[in-house]
């Protein structure tokens with residue numbers, strides 16, 4: 001497991017004691033209620049078959065996982081929730097676990113699960129998760145191997161550093177950021193362009209970038225599959241700076 005991933009595991013171990021169903025999933029308190037919008041947005045991007053086998057990687061123990069559980073029951077999906085052990089225990093305590101599978105693991109460092117589930121899932125969701133690893137390509141490739149034919153992998157809510165840099169160096173971005181930070185535009189750091197932002201930015205995972213997204217679109221299309229980068233509905237918490245990568249196995 002890489003260092004960034006170890007830190008993330010520690011962070012979410014601590015978060016597993018939280019009771020707020022929005023902040024436990026890494027969102028801010030003022031994002032409470034936005035999970036319904038996130039799910040509705042996701043639903044426009046996926047088309048699983050009836051009785052689909054679904055895997056949620058980094059499911060969390062918040063509102064989004066609970067919505068997926070509810071939807072799974074009503075749509076007869078066979079859903080597996082995967083996250084670190086503490087989060088899986090927390091999730092189990094929040095829902096009627098009957099009919100669901102739970103996998104306490106750090107993906108893709110879970111060899112038995114990977115070996116036993118090749119070509120098994122019709123839909124794999126990893127929402128707001130991939131930036132916790134320094135090896136996003138291994139994460140994507142391992143998840144892709146678990147897809148059945150025509151299965152879809154949605155790597156959602158990618159905090160793409162280029163996208164954030166483009167936004168924060170634009171006039172709209174500066175206006176929105178000033179309001180969000182309750183300050184004036186002249187007090188914000190000024191970025192010449194996206195590359196200047198990336199040079200100065202210290203907190204984001206710089207591997208989650210245009211190259212990662214574009215390379216995966218080329219790679220999976222060249223292999224004969226479908227791959228798209230999709231924008232998020234403006235009702236979503238980080239829609240200006242995040243996007244979703246969807247790969248469909250053919």
Ligand SMILES: C[S@@+](CC[C@H](N)C(=O)[O-])C[C@H]1O[C@@H](n2cnc3c(N)ncnc32)[C@H](O)[C@@H]1O
Nearest residue numbers: 012025026058059060064083106107127128132
């Ligand atoms: C920001 S939360 C998102 C939770 C949920 N997907 C949502 O959007 O509400 C990130 C979650 O991913 C989990 N996580 C991070 N890296 C992971 C990995 N490599 N394998 C499994 N879970 C992981 C964390 O434990 C945490 O629960």
